[in-house]
Amino acid sequence: MKRRSSTRSQGLTITDWMKYRPYKIPSAYDSYYLKLANSALAYLDRPETGFKGIFRREHLKELAVLLTCHFEDFICEIGLWRALVRKHQELYGKYLPLFDLEEYDPNYLNPQDFAYLIWHHLGKMAQKTLMPQGRPLLAAADHFYDFFETRIDEAPATDFYDRWLDISPDIYFFDLKLRLNWMAFNNYITGPEFSQGFQEAVDKLDDEENELLRQLQNRESLIYGMQDDFLLKKSSSWCALTAPDWLAEVARCPDELRPDIRRLFQRVQGIFLYEGHDKKYYRFQFVRSGRLFPVHRESVDLDVAKMKAGVDAASFAIVNWRGEWWLSGVYMGWDGSPKDLDKLRIDPKGVNFYGWTEEQKQQIYSLTAEMEEAFLSYFGERLVFFKNEKEMARAMEAHNAWWNENKTKQLKPGEKRSRYAEMLAEESASYDDIDLGGGSVAAYYSPGEGVLMSSLIPRVVKLLQKKKLKEEEYPELFYSFFHEFSPVLAHYIAERYPLENLRFPLGGDADFVRENFDFFLRYYNPGDFREALPLLSLLPEE
Structure with a gap:
């Protein structure tokens, strides 16, 4: 007799729920919330809701847990979602991006919160683009708001998180790292993203020949060390915050301690x-x-x-x-x-x-500022286009020679003379055509950092300037722009070129992208939201 598949009956277990706990032993408290999570999963499992069959079951199971964690966050006043909303207000001037906030209460549960959590989680974990105003998503958000809102009075609370997040100035460093580990891998906001990213990094380590692994010949130790990248440095797609940023936001600690926590990166x-x-x-x-x-x-x-x-x-x-x-x-x-x-x-x-030592840092800052002045003085602009790599190499060589000859001269602040434009004019070349993105490669001097050379920038500029894009060029432009461009480069280009062709892949006009411009930058390319550091390196003195 053939056994019937039990996939439909496989619900969430206590192990699924405990994945996002900073403690190991479950209690009746956890059993209550697990029951709610299974009810949430039952909704997502219904074919008519529009999720089953489109998203993998493992993603829906995790989503059910995260939605319940959000409710627990509200009941226990853990502070994770409030920190996110507070950061949105600081960065974007609104509590949430993408959604209508006419009836939004930052101190209560909201349908928009559930909608945003669903959109963000499934978009990242399933690597699918979801329309924020899609009917299934908004219907699910209304359902979960009603479902959890009716259980506010009965839901159990705990003071565990107040104790867990109590960070004193004399906390032992490795006790602090336990909190950072939860912030990176086990809290319901960044946990799924960082866990998946870490696993992908481990898989890549195994797939490729790794020079450091070859030298150290200790895979497990190397992997353990890689975790620190996520604990201390990795930026999440949630406002581009790192685990130290998150801990600094929600810690029960003196305010003067928060900058020290943030600087752990x-x-x-x-x-x-x-x-x-x-x-x-x-x-x-x-x-x-x-x-x-x-x-x-x-x-x-x-x-x-x-x-x-x-x-x-x-x-x-x-x-x-x-x-x-x-x-x-x-x-x-x-x-x-x-x-x-x-x-x-x-x-x-x-x-x-x-x-570097403080003296070395200042030397690098000074050299970088000098090189930036040289680039702007010679080329006249921060972004320069070239017909090909050969022309770029020739121009950069001429630029270096010019600066070495003239670096002792004092240039007037803000002088806009472009020696490169003069050189092209002398050779009867069309500088205007190149400046409009007619070339195949570009050099961009990122403020405080150094020169970025890119063949993608001319392609993006060309698409921005086209009168009409082909259907497949809209997503190409959107993803190239927000995935690959740093915030300073993106804003630089946005100030100089039309954005009418920059559209969200599933619909909407250019205004929707303009309204959520900085959000999309942080969501798709959070790693570039970091302190601007010089690319220069010093050589040891003889």
């Missing part, structure tokens, strides 16, 4: 040379910059009796927490030769900005 990672120790700290020299860091000995237990100063080296990352450097991630011994260390000292990729 300033991690220094690379090869360090052991230089000795005292009772409290190890002394490590960051090889690429020569800077000496005192690293708290509670970070890692090293057998210093067997270590030789100036000889033993290791790969790890350190984070500054309230004036002290802590090893964060994994410590892996490095067996490179003295010759390998010499190579690292001149490797432009061997350092991040926070590994």
